[in-house]
Each structure stands twice: as structure tokens, then as C-alpha cells.
Amino acid sequence: MIPPGAPIVTAAQMRAAEEAVFRREPQLDVMERAGAAVAREAARFVHGSPILVLAGPGNNGGDAYVAARLLKAAGHDVAIAASGEPGTPAAREMHARWGGEVGSLYQARPRPVLVDGLFGTGLTRPLERGIAPVFAELVAAARFTLAIDLPSGLETDSGTDLGVPRGISATLALGALKPAHVLGAGLERCGHVLLADIGIPVESQWRTVTRPKLVAPGPRAHKYSRGLVVVVEGDMPGAARLAAHAAMAGGAGYTILACASDGGGGPDALVRHKIANGDDLADFLTEKRIGAVVIGPGLGRDRRAEGLLKAALGADLPLILDGDALTLLGKSAGAWLQRRNAATWLTPHAGEFERMFESDGDKITQTLAAASETRATVIHKGADTVIATPRGVVRVLAQASSWLSTAGTGDVLAGTLAAQVASGNKNAAEAAVWLHARAAALAGPAFIADALPMHLPQAISECL
Numbered sequence: 001m002i003p004p005g006a007p008i009v010t011a012a013q014m015r016a017a018e019e020a021v022f023r024r025e026p027q028l029d030v031m032e033r034a035g036a037a038v039a040r041e042a043a044r045f046v047h048g049s050p051i052l053v054l055a056g057p058g059n060n061g062g063d064a065y066v067a068a069r070l071l072k073a074a075g076h077d078v079a080i081a082a083s084g085e086p087g088t089p090a091a092r093e094m095h096a097r098w099g100g101e102v103g104s105l106y107q108a109r110p111r112p113v114l115v116d117g118l119f120g121t122g123l124t125r126p127l128e129r130g131i132a133p134v135f136a137e138l139v140a141a142a143r144f145t146l147a148i149d150l151p152s153g154l155e156t157d158s159g160t161d162l163g164v165p166r167g168i169s170a171t172l173a174l175g176a177l178k179p180a181h182v183l184g185a186g187l188e189r190c191g192h193v194l195l196a197d198i199g200i201p202v203e204s205q206w207r208t209v210t211r212p213k214l215v216a217p218g219p220r221a222h223k224y225s226r227g228l229v230v231v232v233e234g235d236m237p238g239a240a241r242l243a244a245h246a247a248m249a250g251g252a253g254y255t256i257l258a259c260a261s262d263g264g265g266g267p268d269a270l271v272r273h274k275i276a277n278g279d280d281l282a283d284f285l286t287e288k289r290i291g292a293v294v295i296g297p298g299l300g301r302d303r304r305a306e307g308l309l310k311a312a313l314g315a316d317l318p319l320i321l322d323g324d325a326l327t328l329l330g331k332s333a334g335a336w337l338q339r340r341n342a343a344t345w346l347t348p349h350a351g352e353f354e355r356m357f358e359s360d361g362d363k364i365t366q367t368l369a370a371a372s373e374t375r376a377t378v379i380h381k382g383a384d385t386v387i388a389t390p391r392g393v394v395r396v397l398a399q400a401s402s403w404l405s406t407a408g409t410g411d412v413l414a415g416t417l418a419a420q421v422a423s424g425n426k427n428a429a430e431a432a433v434w435l436h437a438r439a440a441a442l443a444g445p446a447f448i449a450d451a452l453p454m455h456l457p458q459a460i461s462e463c464l
């Protein structure tokens with residue numbers, strides 16, 4: 001579980017937010033609140049078992065000393081093991097307030113409940129070789145492990161594994177989520193992510209994806225007002241049909257498949273419009289009632305595909321580029337897309353993203369750079385899906401059903417997005433990503449992509 005709609009901040013932003021608070025309130029009071037939140041959360045899982053609290057040298061360790069003191073005062077059997085002496089003034093003070101014995105991490109005996117206060121946002125390098133195996137053993141031997149702020153051994157801003165063990169049950173994020181709670185190795189290593197308000201106001205344009213608020217069609221609605229979606233068919237017609245089906249089930253009023261031939265399956269309500277080449281498509285896309293065009297799923301990469309793509313790029317219509325369209329654009333995506341006036345959405349998976357962009361850094365930074373370079377909203381897919389807009393707004397979806405890792409689900413996302421775009425939803429990308437993930441959850445295990453659109457109406461009904 002990841003809290004929906006929760007702000008996400010980097011280590012530096014969190015520090016800045018903390019420092020702003022310390023100008024009007026003693027740091028020790030804030031740390032008392034953080035430690036109290038940890039103690040409260042840990043107490044829910046203790047059930048009378050002995051607790052081992054691990055304390056590192058920094059303020060994460062400071063929180064650990066507070067939590068240990070409060071748990072002990074509440075009558076629990078608590079032992080502390082530290083990796084060394086407390087190294088910050090606040091941690092030293094909290095160590096003094098603990099007043100009891102502090103064992104060494106290296107001699108610590110496992111206990112059923114473990115609280116990890118070794119490192120939080122201050123971890124700057126891989127866990128030292130001595131620490132990593134001892135910590136991993138204590139986690140493995142515990143029935144329940146609660147990590148303070150972050151599991152020790154995760155890089156805060158990227159979620160990179162710097163020696164973090166497996167098996168952490170829950171992580172209590174302090175004040176705000178950090179990228180590591182929703183990206184990379186953090187996805188698997190944080191366990192349940194809980195968020196504690198510790199009285200530090202944070203401002204962020206980055207949040208986790210939350211359930212959208214959608215509206216049912218008004219009494220005067222007609223098929224065009226609901227949104228007209230055009231999906232361009234290419235070499236692999238099945239992919240375009242999946243997108244078209246998703247657009248229909250995702251709420252579009254009218255969906256047209258721009259196709260090379262008349263034949264082919266698909267729902268009866270799907271309208272086919274024959275187009276031979278790029279010129280034909282360019283003519284067709286002068287129809288002003290079109291609310292969104294999808295091109296890329298199963299498009300192919302030959303001359304015809306290139307012609308179709310150029311026609312779509314040249315149309316003054318909202319455009320969703322997926323699959324082969326992204327690969328065809330490759331590194332020239334920025335040059336092509338900056339010329340467009342109408343809005344553009346890109347839905348690359350990791351491989352397509354790499355073919356298009358040079359950027360490095362964590363997934364959020366890379367996706368923001370791509371959005372800025374292309375002036376498009378970028379939905380960078382994967383187990384952690386990062387949405388970034390050119391204005392710097394970020395939404396992250398973590399922990400969607402891993403059964404989505406099957407061919408064709410990306411086509412379904414492109415169609416779902418088209419329906420939201422065509423209906424005029426200003427937050428189309430976030431809504432589509434939520435609906436897609438919810439449809440997958442409703443579909444249960446081992447679904448095929450064809451089955452996914454059928455669950456979109458139920459997902460939509462939960463947003464009305």
C-alpha cells in the first residue's frame with residue numbers, strides 16, 4: 001500500500017522544509033513527534049513481544065532513541081543497539097534522554113520486533129560491509145520490522161539499492177514520501193508504506209497518483225460531446241484494436257479506427273474509416289470534432305508508418321504517441337514535438353524511453369527532462385509509472401498489479417488515455433493511469449490484455 005495523493009519530496013527539499021520549521025520550533029520537539037509516531041506505529045504490531053531498536057549515527061538514530069524511550073515507558077520490553085556513537089546534537093540529546101543501556105549493533109541478538117533507525121535521508125553511500133549482513137540477519141530473524149522514514153540502505157532520491165535488505169514489513173515515512181518509497185528497489189523493499197504527519201508543512205508538485213473525480217455525461221450529452229477518438233491502425237491491427245476497445249470502454253462517445261482495409265474484428269460499435277496512406281490520414285484529421293488521436297500501437301516502422309506518423313504529428317489535434325511511433329521518433333522527438341501547438345502525450349516503456357532520451361539520473365528527473373524537451377506530458381511506464389508535465393508536475397503510480405506485465409496492456413493504457421483526453425479531462429494522464437491500474441486490480445491474476453478494457457466501466461463507476 002502506498003498512500004494516494006501524498007506529496008513526494010527529495011532529501012534536500014525535506015531538509016529545507018525541516019529547517020524552515022526549526023526557525024520557529026526547537027528541533028528536539030519535532031524529533032519527539034517523529035519518534036512518537038514511530039512508537040505509535042510499532043506498538044500496533046508488538047503483541048507483547050520483545051523489541052530491538054537499531055540506532056544509527058544521525059537524526060534517523062535520534063528518532064530511534066525517542067521511539068525506544070516511549071515504547072519502554074508504555075511497558076514494552078525494549079533493547080537498543082547502535083552502529084556507533086550519536087553524531088548530531090539532536091541525536092546526542094535523545095540518546096541522553098533514553099538514559100539506558102545501548103548495545104552494539106554487531107553483537108545484537110535478534111528480537112521478534114525490529115525498528116530500523118540506522119539511516120534515513122542522510123544515507124550517502126552504500127552500507128558499509130560490516131553493517132549490511134548484520135542488519136539483514138536481524139531483519140530476517142524478526143517477525144515484524146518497521147523502518148523509520150526509509151529502510152536503511154536505500155538511496156532517498158532514486159530508490160537505488162545501497163545494501164537494503166529484503167523483508168522489511170512496513171516503512172513509516174516522516175512528513176512526506178521520498179522518491180525511494182515509490183521508485184526502483186524501494187518498491188519491493190519498503191513493505192507497507194505509511195505516512196506520519198510530524199508538523200512539517202511540505203509543498204510539492206510531486207505526488208502519488210490518486211483516484212480521479214469523473215463526471216457522468218450530462219443530460220444533453222451526445223456522442224461527440226463525450227469525445228471522439230481516432231486510433232490509427234498499422235502492421236499489427238490487434239494492438240490498435242486493443243487501444244480502440246479501451247477508448248470505448250474508457251468512456252469515449254465515438255471511436256474510429258483509421259485502417260488500411262475494411263476487414264478485421266473488434267466490437268460492432270467500433271467505426272472503421274479506410275485510409276491508404278499519410279495523405280489520406282492528414283485529410284481525415286482535419287475533422288475538428290476529433291478530440292484525441294492515438295498512433296503507435298502496432299504501427300510498424302516502415303515507410304507507410306512514417307507517413308502516417310507525420311500526418312498525425314502535423315494535425316492540430318491532441319495526440320497520444322505510443323509504441324512504434326515513439327521508436328520512429330527516437331532522439332528527434334524533441335525537434336518534432338516542439339513544433340506542435342496541440343497537446344501531446346508520450347507513453348514510453350523503459351526501452352522506448354531509452355531510445356528517445358539521453359538523460360540520466362533517477363526516474364523522476366529523467367521523466368521531467370523528457371517532458372521539458374518535448375513539451376509533452378510523458379507517462380514513463382513500468383512497475384513504477386512516472387507521469388511528468390512540462391510544467392514540472394509529477395505523479396507516480398507504484399504497486400500496480402504485476403499481472404500488467406503482459407503484451408498489449410500498454411495499448412490499453414493508450415486507449416484509456418485517449419478517452420480521458422477526448423472527454424476534456426484536464427488531468428487525463430493521471431486519470432488514465434489510475435483507471436488502467438484499477439482495471440488490472442479488478443481483472444485479478446493472469447488476465448490477458450483483451451480482458452482489461454472490460455473492467456474499465458467498473459473502475460470509472462468508482463470515480464463518479
Ligand SMILES: NC(=O)C1=CN([C@@H]2O[C@H](COP(=O)(O)OP(=O)(O)OC[C@H]3O[C@@H](n4cnc5c(N)ncnc54)[C@H](O)[C@@H]3O)[C@@H](O)[C@H]2O)[C@@H](O)CC1
Pocket residue numbers: 018027030031034035056057058059060061062063087088090118119120121122123124125126127128148149150174198
Ligand atoms: N532534522 C531533524 O531534526 C529531523 C530529522 N528526521 C530524521 O532524520 C533523518 C535524517 O537524518 P540525518 O540527515 O542526520 O541522516 P541519517 O540519520 O539518515 O544518516 C546520516 C549519518 O549516517 C552517516 N552515513 C551515511 N551513509 C552511511 C553509510 N553508508 N555507512 C555508514 N554511515 C553512513 C553519515 O555520515 C551521518 O552520520 C530522517 O530520515 C529522519 O528520520 C526526523 O526526526 C524529523 C526531524
Ligand SMILES: Nc1ncnc2c1ncn2[C@@H]1O[C@H](COP(=O)(O)OP(=O)(O)O)[C@@H](O)[C@H]1O
Pocket residue numbers: 323349381382383384385399400401402403404405406407408409410411412413
Ligand atoms: N511489473 C509490473 N507492475 C506493474 N505494472 C506493470 C508491470 N509491468 C508492466 N506494467 C504496466 O503494464 C503496461 C505495459 O505496457 P507496455 O510495456 O507498453 O506493453 P505493450 O507494448 O505490450 O502494450 C504499462 O502500463 C506498465 O506500466
Ligand SMILES: [K+]
Pocket residue numbers: 060116117118119120147148149150151152
Ligand atoms: K531507517
